[in-house]
Every structure is written in C-alpha cells, then in structure tokens.
Amino acid sequence: MLALPAAIDRLAAARRWRYRASDESAAEPAAWAALALAAAGDAASAARPAEWLAGIQQPSGAVGVSASQDDPRWPTSLAMLAWATLDRLAGNARFASCIGAAAQWSLADRGRAARQSEHIGHNTELVGWSWAADTHSWLEPTCMFVLGLRAAGFDRRPRVQEGVRLIVDRLLPDGGANYGNTIVLGRPLVPHLQPTGLAVLTLAGQQQRDARIEKSLNYLARTVSGDTAAASLAFACLGLAAHGRLPLQAAAWIEAALDGERRPPTSEYERALLVLAAQPVDRWLPAASHTHSAATVNEDS
Amino acid sequence: MATPLPPGRNAAQRIGRRAVLLAGGLAAVGAAGWRLARGAAPRRASVFIARSQRYDSDLVKTISDGLAACGLKAEHLRGKRVLLKPNLVEPNRAIPHMTTHPAVILAAAEAFRRYGARVTVGEAPGHVRDTELALDESGVGEALRDGELQFADLNYQDVAWRPNAGRISPLKGLFLPRAVVEADYVVSMPKLKTHHWVGVTASMKNLYGVLPGIKYGWPKNVLHHAGIPETVADICSTVPRALAIIDAIDCMEGDGPILGSIKPMGLLLIGANLPAVDATAARIMGLEPARVSYLKLAHGRLGPLDERMISQRGERWPSVASPFKMLPYAHLQQLRADSGSPPA
Numbered sequence: 001m002l003a004l005p006a007a008i009d010r011l012a013a014a015r016r017w018r019y020r021a022s023d024e025s026a027a028e029p030a031a032w033a034a035l036a037l038a039a040a041g042d043a044a045s046a047a048r049p050a051e052w053l054a055g056i057q058q059p060s061g062a063v064g065v066s067a068s069q070d071d072p073r074w075p076t077s078l079a080m081l082a083w084a085t086l087d088r089l090a091g092n093a094r095f096a097s098c099i100g101a102a103a104q105w106s107l108a109d110r111g112r113a114a115r116q117s118e119h120i121g122h123n124t125e126l127v128g129w130s131w132a133a134d135t136h137s138w139l140e141p142t143c144m145f146v147l148g149l150r151a152a153g154f155d156r157r158p159r160v161q162e163g164v165r166l167i168v169d170r171l172l173p174d175g176g177a178n179y180g181n182t183i184v185l186g187r188p189l190v191p192h193l194q195p196t197g198l199a200v201l202t203l204a205g206q207q208q209r210d211a212r213i214e215k216s217l218n219y220l221a222r223t224v225s226g227d228t229a230a231a232s233l234a235f236a237c238l239g240l241a242a243h244g245r246l247p248l249q250a251a252a253w254i255e256a257a258l259d260g261e262r263r264p265p266t267s268e269y270e271r272a273l274l275v276l277a278a279q280p281v282d283r284w285l286p287a288a289s290h291t292h293s294a295a296t297v298n299e300d301s
Numbered sequence: 302m303a304t305p306l307p308p309g310r311n312a313a314q315r316i317g318r319r320a321v322l323l324a325g326g327l328a329a330v331g332a333a334g335w336r337l338a339r340g341a342a343p344r345r346a347s348v349f350i351a352r353s354q355r356y357d358s359d360l361v362k363t364i365s366d367g368l369a370a371c372g373l374k375a376e377h378l379r380g381k382r383v384l385l386k387p388n389l390v391e392p393n394r395a396i397p398h399m400t401t402h403p404a405v406i407l408a409a410a411e412a413f414r415r416y417g418a419r420v421t422v423g424e425a426p427g428h429v430r431d432t433e434l435a436l437d438e439s440g441v442g443e444a445l446r447d448g449e450l451q452f453a454d455l456n457y458q459d460v461a462w463r464p465n466a467g468r469i470s471p472l473k474g475l476f477l478p479r480a481v482v483e484a485d486y487v488v489s490m491p492k493l494k495t496h497h498w499v500g501v502t503a504s505m506k507n508l509y510g511v512l513p514g515i516k517y518g519w520p521k522n523v524l525h526h527a528g529i530p531e532t533v534a535d536i537c538s539t540v541p542r543a544l545a546i547i548d549a550i551d552c553m554e555g556d557g558p559i560l561g562s563i564k565p566m567g568l569l570l571i572g573a574n575l576p577a578v579d580a581t582a583a584r585i586m587g588l589e590p591a592r593v594s595y596l597k598l599a600h601g602r603l604g605p606l607d608e609r610m611i612s613q614r615g616e617r618w619p620s621v622a623s624p625f626k627m628l629p630y631a632h633l634q635q636l637r638a639d640s641g642s643p644p645a
Contacts, residue, residue: 019515021432021454026515065515069460072516112526131518135526138518140430179391179428179519185497185628187560190393194431229433263433270433 003259004278007271012037012045017052020267026066027053027075029269034082036272038089039279047094050086053079054098061101062109072132073109074141076102080148085284088151103152106145107159111137121183127159128166139170139180140195143202147285167199168210175215191219193228197235204242204285217245226253230265233257234273241281254278342602346574347371348581349614352621354550354567360408361415364546367571368412370614373544379417381485384453385409387548388491388507391428391559392439398551398563401492403444405548405569409490410450423453423480425510428559430519432456453480456514467538469598470531472523475539476516486542487511489575493549493566493582495557495625499529500593500636501586502558503570503579504545508536530594537575537603545578546571549585554625568621576604577611584608587624589638 017030030049037046057063063079064070080102083095111130116123128142146163154160172182176191177199183189200216217240224236226249233253240246258265258274265271276284349367354360387401410420422445426435432454436442445452458478465472481487491507499506509521509532517523524532537543549568553561568585572578576599580590590596590606600606627633634640 019454019457021457022459024459069516072518130522132516132523135518135522138522140519185556185630187556190391190559192429193434194429227437229431229437231431232434
C-alpha cells in the first residue's frame with residue numbers, strides 16, 4: 001500500500017494540473033487536485049491549485065476550461081466546489097469572494113430547454129447546466145454545478161433543486177446513466193460508469209427515493225472492477241462510497257491503478273481522481289450521509 | 302443522436318449564402334491521378350471498393366491497393382504526418398460493430414508506414430469523457446500497444462482556432478486539436494452505419510470526432526444546435542487534407558449509430574474525396590445520396606455525388622449493394638433509393 005502516499009506526494013508537488021493529452025494546466029484537473037489534497041489532509045498543497053483557479057477566474061465569476069481557453073465555463077462548478085471545500089475544512093473564508101462571484105455566475109447560467117419531443121425520453125424542459133453556452137442541459141455539468149452550489153451553501157435554491165430533479169430524470173429506466181439521453185426513438189441507451197458515478201455521488205443525501213437510484217448503484221457495483229479505466233474507476237467508487245456501497249476490493253483497485261499495475265495514471269487529472277476516491281467521502285462531501293473510505297470498506301455492500 | 306431535438310432544420314434555406322469552400326483543402330483524385338485541390342471542389346473522384354474482406358485477412362494489401370487505385374503514391378506521403386481517425390463514439394464490448402475494428406486501424410497504419418508516413422491514431426469520443434475506457438471497450442487500446450502506435454486524445458488536446466472554411470452553419474470558426482492542425486493528412490476511418498437522425502454515418506460524419514469535447518461538450522451539442530448537416534459539411538471543409546477508409550466489413554443497420562444490429566458486408570471503401578466515398582456507401586446501403594442532408598450540402602462544394610462523376614475502382618457498387626434496414630420513421634424512409642420520392 002505505497003502507491004497512494006506516493007501519488008499524494010506527486011500531486012502535492014505538481015505545478016501544473018493537466019489532462020493526459022494536454023501540456024497546459026486545465027481547470028478541472030486543478031479542482032480535483034485541490035479537493036483530493038484537501039481530503040487527504042494536505043491543506044497547504046491543496047491551496048496551490050485552488051489559488052491557480054482563483055487566478056484564472058474571470059471578472060464575471062466564471063472559470064474557463066484551461067489557462068488559455070476562457071470558454072466554455074462549466075469548470076466554474078468544480079472550482080466553486082474546491083474553494084468551498086477548502087474553506088470549510090480550514091474554517092476560514094480565504095476564497096469567499098471567489099465563491100460568491102462563481103455562485104452568482106452559476107445561478108444565472110442556464111442550459112437551454114427544449115420543447116418536449118415524442119422521440120426523446122428525458123424531460124427536455126427541465127433546466128440544468130450545459131457543457132457550452134446556449135446549448136441543452138446535460139447530466140454531467142448539472143451534477144457538477146449542483147455539487148458546487150451545494151458546497152457553497154446554495155442547496156435550497158430552486159435552480160439547484162431543479163438540477164437534482166434533472167439528474168434523477170436522466171437516469172436510465174434500468175439504472176445507470178448515459179451521457180445524458182435516456183430513451184431515443186423508443187430505445188433506452190446504454191449506461192456508463194463515469195456519468196453514473198457522478199450522478200449518484202451528487203444525489204447522495206438528497207432525500208430522493210426514485211427506484212432508479214438503487215438500480216444505478218447496483219449497476220455500478222456489478223460493473224466496476226480492477227480492470228476499469230482510471231477515471232471511470234474513480235467516479236464509480238466515489239458514487240458507491242457516497243451511499244455506503246463501496247466494494248471490499250475498491251482500495252486495492254485504486255492502489256493498483258495508482259501503482260501503474262495496468263497503466264500508470266500519467267496525468268494530474270487521473271491521479272487526483274484516484275486519490276480523492278481513496279479518501280473517506282464525508283471528509284469533503286458533507287451531504288453524503290453514509291460514507292466509507294476505500295480503506296474502510298463494508299463487505300456487505 | 303445526441304441532440305434532444307430531431308433534425309428539423311431546413312438546411313437549404315440557410316445555405317443560399319455564398320459558401321467559400323476548401324480553404325483548408327481536400328484531396329481530389331481523378332482518373333488522372335493524385336492532385337490537391339484548394340479553392341475548388343473536384344468534379345470527379347475515384348472510389349475503391351474491395352469485397353470479401355475479413356478482419357483476419359490481409360487488410361494491409363487491400364488498403365494499399367485501394368490507396369494506389371485512387372492515385373496515392375509514396376511521394377505524397379513520405380515523411381508526412383498521417384492522423385488515422387477511427388470511430389469510437391461510445392464503445393461497448395457487447396456491440397463491437399459500433400466502432401471501427403482494431404484490425405482495420407492497424408492495417409491502415411501499416412499501409413501508411415510502408416509509404417514512409419508518420420502515423421498517429423486520434424479520436425475525440427463523442428459520448429464518453431473517459432477516453433481510456435473508450436480505448437479499452439473498443440479493443441483499440443490494446444491494438445495500439447501491439448502496433449506501437451501513438452494515440453492522440455482529441456477531446457483534451459490543446460486547441461487552435463481555424464476559420465470555418467465552409468460557412469454553411471453559423472459558426473465563424475472551429476477549434477481543432479493540435480494533432481489535427483499539424484496533420485498532413487487526416488484519414489477518416491468510420492464504421493459504416495445507419496444513423497437515426499441523418500440516415501447514414503460514414504467518412505464525413507465521422508469527422509465530428511476530430512472536434513474536442515473540451516470545447517464542444519459531450520455530446521458536441523454546440524454542433525447540433527448549429528445544425529448537424531451544416532456542421533458536418535463545415536468540418537469537412539475546414540479539416541486539412543482528408544482521406545477515407547471505411548470499415549464496412551461488419552456494419553450496423555437499424556437503430557444506428559449505437560444500438561443497431563450487425564450487418565455483415567465484407568467491404569472496405571477507400572477514396573480521397575469524402576462526399577464521393579460516402580455517396581457510394583449510401584448507394585450500397587440502398588439510399589439515395591442526394592437525399593442525405595449533409596451529402597446534399599457537400600454536392601458541388603466538396604465533391605461529386607453523381608454516379609457518373611465517380612470512377613469506380615475495384616468492385617462496382619451495384620455488385621455489392623445490399624439494402625440496410627432503416628427505422629420506420631419518415632425522415633429515414635424517405636432516404637431510401639426505392640422510396641419513390643424525388644431526391645430532396
């Protein structure tokens with residue numbers, strides 16, 4: 001069990017937070033790195049990517065996808081989540097102004113609704129958040145904004161509540177989530193681990209009783225394995241952990257992924273996700289009511 | 302499939318504006334051989350069809366023969382950067398006929414390497430943010446390791462903005478990943494499939510997958526809102542020199558491009574003019590190319606659809622045609638060559 005401490009050290013030492021394919025820092029990897037380091041107890045190192053995010057925050061309060069790309073601005077959600085989490089864990093208001101501006105921008109930003117179509121299974125009139133400006137609301141950005149706004153204390157806002165309804169609406173009839181469509185031309189689509197993990201992570205502690213949530217957890221539990229690719233593994237474990245359903249082997253899977261037993265997590269993005277998934281989820285996500293870390297698992301799940 | 306709205310945009314109403322084409326250039330090959338056309342659509346093009354192909358047969362030879370038959374010579378490729386762009390839209394081990402088969406990718410890579418080209422494989426999966434998962438599920442990741450091929454994750458690469466050379470959609474420009482901008486040739490390598498919104502997806506529609514999710518989202522909803530046929534034509538106008546190698550060995554019919562049924566055809570289609578290749582593919586599928594919205598937009602701008610302007614190499618398309626099942630919706634059934642409707 002040496003890979004996790006080494007990964008935390010490498011993440012703490014990083015000065016750029018990148019996707020695997022890119023040379024420049026990007027907002028999403030930076031936000032996950034800040035969260036992972038904060039959850040791992042390294043507040044000083046967590047502050048570095050958080051400060052970098054503050055540095056690229058735009059006057060509007062939004063945060064673009066990377067150092068060079070101001071648009072689209074969906075990572076505003078994750079920056080807000082990171083800043084709010086760091087402040088809460090540190091018991092200070094270091095990022096308060098960043099959070100306020102980001103929340104204001106986020107609450108004004110709206111995915112495009114569409115008239116209901118007989119060909120489309122999901123409720124196209126619900127308003128959540130989109131990947132890019134002036135496009136339809138999609139599952140994953142809506143999850144990220146709900147997480148961010150809840151962390152920032154806006155969980156009772158109607159926009160956030162509608163976002164939660166959208167997430168439930170986008171779950172597939174037999175559980176799991178596709179990238180966002182559910183039924184097209186009468187056929188249910190195929191679930192995937194990453195959007196499903198993110199969706200159930202977001203729904204943890206939300207008092208939602210829809211049967212598709214349980215089915216989604218079952219889908220995650222029977223599908224994720226040690227062979228799962230790093231990001232999907234991390235999101236699946238985060239979602240399961242938030243509901244107290246983390247499999248016994250999860251810690252070993254994450255350790256192996258960090259160790260490069262199959263393939264090394266060569267980017268800060270994947271390393272951050274795996275480190276975060278290895279931490280007790282209630283350390284950084286207070287809404288999760290039933291939490292287990294990858295290190296303290298529940299065999300009954 | 303990704304847009305929540307079925308296609309209803311009347312492309313013809315919005316393309317009366319002058320379309321300035323081919324600033325990026327498309328390769329045009331006629332009977333006279335290989336030449337590059339910049340600023341004008343080729344009037345003629347060649348398309349090579351090989352039949353009786355299997356994933357374990359000598360696909361390197363077939364692809365090499367096809368490229369040569371379309372006029373491609375070593376001098377065009379020696380030392381050049383070639384980006385192979387398969388279709389890995391939403392890979393799933395249970396639906397291997399959804400994505401380009403790894404054997405075809407490896408064979409194409411070998412064929413281009415033998416020409417002295419530097420080959421990279423790149424894709425921006427349209428529905429899956431976890432590209433590593435897409436490579437695992439499709440089997441392409443393992444093939445790339447076996448073939449010692451570099452992979453460019455086009456969803457997350459650094460991007461460059463290029464003016465929209467097609468100007469058919471309202472988009473003023475397109476963000477393209479570094480690997481696309483730097484490529485001397487982009488080889489569109491789709492799986493031949495039906496598509497439940499636009500009828501058919503082949504080499505032109507496959508180029509949606511060169512645009513980065515980091516700018517356009519998952520799905521690439523910016524493009525859907527700008528019009529699927531219009532943006533397909535715009536991307537094909539803007540991407541640097543493009544070639545097509547279509548995996549039509551095991552195809553998909555019915556509810557494509559994700560959930561359709563397997564349709565074994567045993568074909569490879571190769572060409573240097575994407576509309577001509579796709580028009581030929583549509584004919585093989587039993588569709589009228591001029592009724593396919595994005596092909597209609599491409600006609601005369603990017604290449605020929607007219608059978609008389611397409612030189613058939615290898616097999617002739619009528620000898621390999623086998624109508625694909627289409628979902629029973631009017632917008633799809635009217636694409637059929639035997640529907641009785643006049644071409645749109």
